[in-house]
Amino acid sequence: MNAQMPVLIVVVPLLSAFAIAAAGWFNRRLCMPTAAAALGVATLCTLGLLLRVIQDGEVVYRLGGWAAPWGIVYRVDFLNAPVLVLVAAIALVNLVATSRIVVEEFPGKEGAFYALYVLFVTGLLGMVVTGDAFNLYVLLEIASITGYALIAMGRGRAVLASLNYVFMGTIGACFYLLGIGYLYIMTGSLNMTDIASFLPPLYSSKAVITAFIIIMVGVWLKMALFPLHGWLPNAYTYAPSSVSSLVAPLMTKVMVYVMIRIILTVFTPAFTFRALGLNQAVVWLAVAAIFMGSLMALAQRNLKRMLTYILIAEVGYMVGGAWLGNRAGLTGAVLHILNDGLMTFCLFLAAGNILYRVRGLNMEDLRGLFRKMPFTMGGFVIGALSIIGVPPTCGFFSKWYLILGGIQAGHYGFVVALLFSSLVNLILFFRIIEVGYFEPHSEHRHEGQDHAPSMEEAPVGMVVSLLIVASGLILAGLYAGDIVQRVVNLAIPESIV
Amino acid sequence: MMDTAISAKPLLAVLVSLCVVPVLAYSRSPNVREGWTFVAGLLKLLIVASMVPTVLKGNRIEWTIARFLPGADLALRVDPLGMLLALVSSSLWIVTSAYSIGYMRGLKEHSQTRYYCFFALALSATVGVAFSANLLTAYLFYEMLSFATYPLVTHHQDREARISGRKYLAYIVGASIGLVLPAMLVTYQLAGTLEFRSGGILGQVNSHSLLMVLLLLFVFGFAKAAIMPLHAWLPAAMVAPTPVSALLHAVAVVKVGAFCILRVITGIFGRELLLAQHLGVILCIIASFTILTASLIALSQDELKRRLAFSTISQLSYIVLGAALLSPKAMTGGMVHIAMHAFGKITLFFCAGAIYVATGIQKIREMDGIGRRMPITMAAFFIGSLSVIGLPPTGGLFSKWYMALGTLQAHQWVFLVVLLLSSLLNAAYFLPIVYKAFFCPPQEPTFEHTSTEAPIWCLIPLVITASCSIVLFFYPGPFFKLAELAVLK
Numbered sequence: 001m002n003a004q005m006p007v008l009i010v011v012v013p014l015l016s017a018f019a020i021a022a023a024g025w026f027n028r029r030l031c032m033p034t035a036a037a038a039l040g041v042a043t044l045c046t047l048g049l050l051l052r053v054i055q056d057g058e059v060v061y062r063l064g065g066w067a068a069p070w071g072i073v074y075r076v077d078f079l080n081a082p083v084l085v086l087v088a089a090i091a092l093v094n095l096v097a098t099s100r101i102v103v104e105e106f107p108g109k110e111g112a113f114y115a116l117y118v119l120f121v122t123g124l125l126g127m128v129v130t131g132d133a134f135n136l137y138v139l140l141e142i143a144s145i146t147g148y149a150l151i152a153m154g155r156g157r158a159v160l161a162s163l164n165y166v167f168m169g170t171i172g173a174c175f176y177l178l179g180i181g182y183l184y185i186m187t188g189s190l191n192m193t194d195i196a197s198f199l200p201p202l203y204s205s206k207a208v209i210t211a212f213i214i215i216m217v218g219v220w221l222k223m224a225l226f227p228l229h230g231w232l233p234n235a236y237t238y239a240p241s242s243v244s245s246l247v248a249p250l251m252t253k254v255m256v257y258v259m260i261r262i263i264l265t266v267f268t269p270a271f272t273f274r275a276l277g278l279n280q281a282v283v284w285l286a287v288a289a290i291f292m293g294s295l296m297a298l299a300q301r302n303l304k305r306m307l308t309y310i311l312i313a314e315v316g317y318m319v320g321g322a323w324l325g326n327r328a329g330l331t332g333a334v335l336h337i338l339n340d341g342l343m344t345f346c347l348f349l350a351a352g353n354i355l356y357r358v359r360g361l362n363m364e365d366l367r368g369l370f371r372k373m374p375f376t377m378g379g380f381v382i383g384a385l386s387i388i389g390v391p392p393t394c395g396f397f398s399k400w401y402l403i404l405g406g407i408q409a410g411h412y413g414f415v416v417a418l419l420f421s422s423l424v425n426l427i428l429f430f431r432i433i434e435v436g437y438f439e440p441h442s443e444h445r446h447e448g449q450d451h452a453p454s455m456e457e458a459p460v461g462m463v464v465s466l467l468i469v470a471s472g473l474i475l476a477g478l479y480a481g482d483i484v485q486r487v488v489n490l491a492i493p494e495s496i497v
Numbered sequence: 498m499m500d501t502a503i504s505a506k507p508l509l510a511v512l513v514s515l516c517v518v519p520v521l522a523y524s525r526s527p528n529v530r531e532g533w534t535f536v537a538g539l540l541k542l543l544i545v546a547s548m549v550p551t552v553l554k555g556n557r558i559e560w561t562i563a564r565f566l567p568g569a570d571l572a573l574r575v576d577p578l579g580m581l582l583a584l585v586s587s588s589l590w591i592v593t594s595a596y597s598i599g600y601m602r603g604l605k606e607h608s609q610t611r612y613y614c615f616f617a618l619a620l621s622a623t624v625g626v627a628f629s630a631n632l633l634t635a636y637l638f639y640e641m642l643s644f645a646t647y648p649l650v651t652h653h654q655d656r657e658a659r660i661s662g663r664k665y666l667a668y669i670v671g672a673s674i675g676l677v678l679p680a681m682l683v684t685y686q687l688a689g690t691l692e693f694r695s696g697g698i699l700g701q702v703n704s705h706s707l708l709m710v711l712l713l714l715f716v717f718g719f720a721k722a723a724i725m726p727l728h729a730w731l732p733a734a735m736v737a738p739t740p741v742s743a744l745l746h747a748v749a750v751v752k753v754g755a756f757c758i759l760r761v762i763t764g765i766f767g768r769e770l771l772l773a774q775h776l777g778v779i780l781c782i783i784a785s786f787t788i789l790t791a792s793l794i795a796l797s798q799d800e801l802k803r804r805l806a807f808s809t810i811s812q813l814s815y816i817v818l819g820a821a822l823l824s825p826k827a828m829t830g831g832m833v834h835i836a837m838h839a840f841g842k843i844t845l846f847f848c849a850g851a852i853y854v855a856t857g858i859q860k861i862r863e864m865d866g867i868g869r870r871m872p873i874t875m876a877a878f879f880i881g882s883l884s885v886i887g888l889p890p891t892g893g894l895f896s897k898w899y900m901a902l903g904t905l906q907a908h909q910w911v912f913l914v915v916l917l918l919s920s921l922l923n924a925a926y927f928l929p930i931v932y933k934a935f936f937c938p939p940q941e942p943t944f945e946h947t948s949t950e951a952p953i954w955c956l957i958p959l960v961i962t963a964s965c966s967i968v969l970f971f972y973p974g975p976f977f978k979l980a981e982l983a984v985l986k
Contacts, residue, residue: 397566438659
């Protein structure tokens with residue numbers, strides 16, 4: 001059992017997806033518990049793997065016992081172990097938190113919904129755990145296609161937004177596949193470490209450089225790096241809230257992980273950061289993403305849409321940090337994968353809770369929310385503080401490392417962009433907090449003269465999940481030192497200083 | 498020889514008011530709620546006071562809560578300077594809690610539970626800043642204080658409160674993220690640590706311009722110290738209920754700003770470095786400009802609380818000026834001014850609030866003859882004014898005296914003139930109020946015979962703080978001992 005953990009985190013959800021789909025025909029009440037059980041097992045396995053990695057270092061698992069270049073290898077190290085925990089835990093908490101919405105929003109379709117949900121998570125977990133470049137593509141497609149379907153389950157323009165996403169996402173995946181094809185032609189292998197061992201003599205080859213760039217473009221498209229972000233705001237805004245709080249925190253983060261994996265494991269830092277000479281350009285692209293995302297977020301009047309643009313800015317944080325090419329920047333990027341996953345999850349959950357009661361997320365719908373939903377708004381404020389980067393929430397620490405990386409690399413454009421985005425986030429969130437707190441306007445009130453609406457919180461399960469995630473933000477901040485020292489530091493090759 | 502004890506006491510001092518928040522939130526009746534506030538306040542003061550003997554012996558108490566970054570943990574350390582601020586704010590919290598009862602009930606304010614909760618939170622943050630062992634911890638509690646006071650500033654939840662709250666956050670959080678955070682990162686990059694050390698941590702940096710930029714980023718970035726031109730939030734924050742203005746915007750919040758600047762001067766740069774690089778003078782000029790300009794603006798304010806606010810802006814820069822003069826006497830004076838000004842100014846705010854509760858008057862021009870109606874309040878106001886001006890028999894004399902001596906010690910005569918000029922201005926904007934209150938006939942005859950003071954819960958606290966100002970004239974010893982220890986180390 002212990003030795004099989006790497007494969008169980010993929011196989012258990014994969015098989016349970018079929019069971020859930022079948023249960024959908026017989027007894028729909030079984031769908032959610034089955035999904036929860038499968039994701040629970042997956043979460044436990046990821047936790048066990050993380051502990052094992054911390055204790056013994058890298059874990060390698062050969063599927064079916066086939067050795068590396070021929071068989072598929074799952075490889076868990078300090079880089080992907082924490083991402084696995086993040087994906088599995090968020091998927092599980094979101095499943096429990098939104099079960100009530102799902103029943104009300106998709107009556108009769110629980111089987112399909114949960115099957116897709118679990119398949120999506122399978123895809124993400126597989127992408128993170130695999131050590132095989134082509135296997136990654138397959139799992140990427142599993143995650144993408146189920147993601148399109150989940151988003152299309154929303155109302156109104158969701159179908160159109162999803163279709164747009166299908167086009168852009170498919171192009172992205174094709175770019176990735178094309179790049180892997182080039183690498184296969186050049187090296188004759190699909191295993192990541194295997195490719196890495198063949199590549200060094202070929203680094204000056206135009207085909208390898210083209211492969212690298214094509215792969216990067218594909219990955220950037222999937223993670224919505226400016227200017228390849230066009231599909232994201234609509235897709236995540238019109239998605240049902242139970243889906244957006246799953247897809248929005250995870251999909252972009254996993255793609256950032258894939259990018260870092262390719263930079264560090266398939267290629268070497270020496271190639272990416274020195275031989276290629278694209279660092280400065282990519283970091284400037286990230287700077288543009290941060291500025292653009294922040295400014296566009298300012299222009300939004302809808303909470304969820306605003307969050308999607310913040311997400312685009314955050315992708316800029318991580319891409320920029322990774323491409324700074326120094327230890328502080330990469331530490332920030334990897335730490336931010338975890339932190340940003342948690343923070344965006346917290347905010348999208350809060351948005352879901354609000355939407356459950358208010359039926360609209362435009363500014364004017366948010367009036368008097370602090371009276372109406374004090375606990376939800378409490379969780380929302382903690383998430384907001386984390387995005388702004390206020391200690392001791394975890395957002396502060398990844399931002400700290402990112403800015404430090406910018407200073408060390410002498411890339412002051414990136415430093416300015418991060419500070420600018422923090423200040424814009426302050427405005428963004430306090431604009432919402434103001435509406436929730438001050439409106440509807442009234443004269444000077446006295447005791448017992450409250451005209452504001454009475455309390456009308458979201459169901460307990462939703463609120464409790466939100467508060468657990470919110471306190472997780474603070475805990476992740478308080479333990480940031482340990483996380484960096486015991487995990488993130490070891491995920492970054494020693495050659496990077 | 499200096500000893501360092503490891504003890505969780507400083508953490509307890511921070512946590513006690515944090516832990517009471519849920520209890521306050523779920524209290525059944527207002528009396529129970531206020532009872533708990535007192536319990537927490539007393540516990541906090543006891544815990545803080547129990548550490549005084551250790552600190553007076555020249556020892557330190559340390560506690561590490563969590564490990565953040567190499568060289569910058571979440572760590573607390575009790576030293577003389579921190580003890581000074583913690584002692585002042587935790588003792589005045591109890592007095593202010595009593596005053597809040599009179600004020601908030603007297604005016605039948607709404608959302609009182611929220612008010613007491615965030616008040617307790619703000620006090621936790623204040624003591625947290627006071628006991629911070631490094632700049633990162635101080636920054637954490639500084640930000641916590643900014644956000645905890647936002648609901649207090651905007652308590653009335655009307656349009657005016659919304660605009661003031663916006664200004665409050667824009668100045669304070671904007672400056673701390675935009676200026677302090679980058680300065681802190683550069684400092685960390687240069688020194689590899691953020692710990693407050695007596696000799697500073699930037700000793701190995703030679704570049705004059707870099708050090709100057711860093712110093713200015715810190716000084717303006719800690720906008721709670723309200724150094725011009727980043728002062729406009731303080732008059733705006735006067736829209737808050739008066740106890741908030743009294744404790745937070747005359748004591749806790751603003752002193753935390755000045756305190757952080759003191760820490761940066763003594764613990765990050767270090768006196769020797771600033772002397773060697775001639776950076777103190779620049780800071781003195783900035784502070785002097787604020788002292789004089791704010792005093793002049795105060796002269797023209799008709800709303801009492803706004804006049805007090807500008808007076809606070811001016812007095813805060815005294816603390817900065819004292820530290821920036823870099824002579825031992827001036828630094829001692831600046832540090833003691835934290836305490837002396839606190840007791841004087843809180844009395845004045847309490848009086849302003851008492852006048853408002855009893856009569857609804859906020860404008861100075863309507864206060865003619867009010868001394869006949871509220872003799873005790875206005876007598877206390879007089880004592881508070883004397884303390885802020887720096888006249889005997891109040892403690893305010895000594896801090897200014899030391900600063901004046903310090904200018905001589907530092908051979909900076911110009912700033913002696915600034916101090917004297919400003920004291921004259923202080924007298925010019927406070928004494929006319931007292932004069933009019935007692936010697937001018939009231940404009941409306943209705944004032945004539947009714948001697949109606951504010952509710953007893955308002956009156957007692959202001960009498961206590963006014964008498965404290967006088968007591969500090971006779972026994973300023975403990976605060977001076979703490980300040981001298983802080984300068985000596």
